[in-house]
Amino acid sequence: MKKLTTTALVTLAGLAATAAEVEAQxxxxxxxxxxxxTLREIAQAAYGNDEIREIYKHNKQAIGRNPNIIVIGTxxxxxxxxxxxxxxxxxxxxxxxxxxxxxxxxxQDVPKVISFVxxxxxxxxxxxxxxxxxxxxxxxxxxMLRANPEQPYTVTFVNDWAAHLxxxxxxxxxxxxxxxxxxxxxxxxxxxAIEFYSCQNYVYSSPFYEIVDGFFSRTGSIYDGATHxxxxxxxxxxxxxxxxxxxxVEANLLPPVVTLSQPDTAVDCFDLLMDGAVDVVALDTRSxxxxxxxxGLEQQVSExxxxxxxxxxxxxxxxxxxxxxxxxxxxxSGLILMQESGEWRxxxxxxxxxxxxxxxxxxxx
Amino acid sequence: MLGYFEKTKRVATIALIAGxxxxxxxxxxxxxxxxxxxGDTLGSIASTAYGSFDYQMIFNANRNxxxxxxxxxxxxxxQIPCADGRLSESHDSQDVIEEQEKLQASxxxxxxxxxxxxxxxxxxxxxxxxxxxxxxxxxxxRLATTALNRGGNARAHSVSFVDDWxxxxxxxxxxxxxxxxxxWIRPDCDKYDLLNDESRKRCDEYDFSLPIxxxxxxxxxxxxxxxxSVKSFADYAGARICRxxxxxxxxxxxxxxxxxxxxxxRPASAKECVELMMKGEVDMVSLDLENGAAAVAExxxxxxxxxxxxxxxKLESLHFITHKTNPRGRVYLALLNKGLTxxxxxxxxxxxxxxxxxxxxELTN
Numbered sequence: 001m002k003k004l005t006t007t008a009l010v011t012l013a014g015l016a017a018t019a020a021e022v023e024a025q026x027x028x029x030x031x032x033x034x035x036x037x038t039l040r041e042i043a044q045a046a047y048g049n050d051e052i053r054e055i056y057k058h059n060k061q062a063i064g065r066n067p068n069i070i071v072i073g074t075x076x077x078x079x080x081x082x083x084x085x086x087x088x089x090x091x092x093x094x095x096x097x098x099x100x101x102x103x104x105x106x107x108q109d110v111p112k113v114i115s116f117v118x119x120x121x122x123x124x125x126x127x128x129x130x131x132x133x134x135x136x137x138x139x140x141x142x143x144m145l146r147a148n149p150e151q152p153y154t155v156t157f158v159n160d161w162a163a164h165l166x167x168x169x170x171x172x173x174x175x176x177x178x179x180x181x182x183x184x185x186x187x188x189x190x191x192x193a194i195e196f197y198s199c200q201n202y203v204y205s206s207p208f209y210e211i212v213d214g215f216f217s218r219t220g221s222i223y224d225g226a227t228h229x230x231x232x233x234x235x236x237x238x239x240x241x242x243x244x245x246x247x248x249v250e251a252n253l254l255p256p257v258v259t260l261s262q263p264d265t266a267v268d269c270f271d272l273l274m275d276g277a278v279d280v281v282a283l284d285t286r287s288x289x290x291x292x293x294x295x296g297l298e299q300q301v302s303e304x305x306x307x308x309x310x311x312x313x314x315x316x317x318x319x320x321x322x323x324x325x326x327x328x329x330x331x332x333s334g335l336i337l338m339q340e341s342g343e344w345r346x347x348x349x350x351x352x353x354x355x356x357x358x359x360x361x362x363x364x365x
Numbered sequence: 366m367l368g369y370f371e372k373t374k375r376v377a378t379i380a381l382i383a384g385x386x387x388x389x390x391x392x393x394x395x396x397x398x399x400x401x402x403x404g405d406t407l408g409s410i411a412s413t414a415y416g417s418f419d420y421q422m423i424f425n426a427n428r429n430x431x432x433x434x435x436x437x438x439x440x441x442x443x444q445i446p447c448a449d450g451r452l453s454e455s456h457d458s459q460d461v462i463e464e465q466e467k468l469q470a471s472x473x474x475x476x477x478x479x480x481x482x483x484x485x486x487x488x489x490x491x492x493x494x495x496x497x498x499x500x501x502x503x504x505x506x507r508l509a510t511t512a513l514n515r516g517g518n519a520r521a522h523s524v525s526f527v528d529d530w531x532x533x534x535x536x537x538x539x540x541x542x543x544x545x546x547x548x549w550i551r552p553d554c555d556k557y558d559l560l561n562d563e564s565r566k567r568c569d570e571y572d573f574s575l576p577i578x579x580x581x582x583x584x585x586x587x588x589x590x591x592x593x594s595v596k597s598f599a600d601y602a603g604a605r606i607c608r609x610x611x612x613x614x615x616x617x618x619x620x621x622x623x624x625x626x627x628x629x630x631r632p633a634s635a636k637e638c639v640e641l642m643m644k645g646e647v648d649m650v651s652l653d654l655e656n657g658a659a660a661v662a663e664x665x666x667x668x669x670x671x672x673x674x675x676x677x678x679k680l681e682s683l684h685f686i687t688h689k690t691n692p693r694g695r696v697y698l699a700l701l702n703k704g705l706t707x708x709x710x711x712x713x714x715x716x717x718x719x720x721x722x723x724x725x726x727e728l729t730n
Binding site for chain 2: 353
């Protein structure tokens, strides 16, 4: 298993996917694959860059699942500068069934590297400071190892959750992001813009973990001990930016029923709660309890035990990513292997044990 | 108070003495509604209705109306349960339970994902709360299994009985042999520094459900004793306090009542405590209402005389627990909490209480 890890705060401008520069050689034409061709060479000739994804996107059916293997005689539609396709469909002949293992033939062994992106601050699930960089990070990496040990991948931390779904994955800068929750696409009435986009454009792995999303409020406030969601109407609710709002949607607690405050981090939310700027913090209860303890707020902040929602955490992949099917299949089969062997349980259990020891050490001081 | 050592000694009864006093409809009678008047206490109401100061069932039956047993509001309408635990003559616990079961059967709760059965463990000999020979495995076990089928749950589960209660905490739950243990007292974790090691361990390593039952801890004295009606725990300074040997004194310790602020006397039985009180050798007897009333009943000269302090009491809450290293622990507690909340609201919680008590009383008669 090959793994490279980098940490980068990536500027979005540099990653924005713009229309490929067209050097008008073979762009906007149909092209028949010859012996020795690779998609990369075709892209270079047509566009002057390595952006094979555009070609692949428009020729998925002709090329098949693996963009590394293009069959001699396959007719490709090379997109025009404006993204439209050439109209000529006459040059269709049955391809000679002689697969061109282009990578091997050309000696250009460039194995695809699957790139994952996540962010810090979602303790104990994803954070570079934690063992394995967080429980969720460790689970995903282990699933890749179990399902496809030869597949190289990277894990990068970009501390802007919203950007993952809105820019990094659509531009194919990264293949997958975690953890995310698939919106209730089939049942939810008022999907937000990003949720609608996600339903249309993202595919998700099986859940790697389930969390309990809940609420925290100042001890003794009117929200402490609320037994029905209606009790939170009119409140100012804090939920960090980019976090899924499925619990709030389920509870019918979205603006204008409530005021929503969305700072960068969960720590910000608790600061706002202590300042009185917000009434309720909506957060995963384990993660929230962890922060409350870390911030020394056990006496001042109460966790609501009644109003909660069980939320699955999954890996999200853009549907147009040529690696999508294979990646999701790997993640899911890796997860199954881990659950069957007990590895899933042992990994999480050990990580949670580490959390207990930390806490116990802290309190006894 | 109810450490695992004590579970085998626990016997719950509704202590009553035949021949109540009241005649008028407004009188405090078992099996009827009663409107609280100025000067009433739960103890005085129980005394008139049942002939004993054991108001535990009145508290249970009106849990949602009474925030604290010591602050009863004039005008509150209370339901005084019948001697057998029913809320009223026409109230049939079994009807309530059956109705909820029918409602549950009519709900189509489907899920795509595989959900492993939740492994519940309890123990024998804790009448009427837990035991294989009791109806549904005992009151608390019934609350657990019912909760897993309420509040949107339809959760497969298994129930086992392991009589070594200590092993639940030390081995069975930490190793994941079982998921949930029924049932345990939650220490006052906010007063961590004042707790003993075993209680601290509970705070550090365990997550707790919502309370499934709250035992009222009473502080009994003779009426002419200087400590009979003190208004704060600090006022017990200098008192000689009787508490059965081996039973926890955490409720008093966390109020600063430790040697030498007070003197503890530790005989082998509750009855001996009452005898010592009658002889004037101790000022206060620390006993939950049910055990207290039962012990008083065994000492004829104490009947109608020894009474719990009307101004002070504590609630000892019992909970379902999961170990913090259980990957699904918090999710299971969230499910149980949803079920419990629905049961409290539908009246099924109380119905199970009274049905379990009456079934237990039939067994023992």
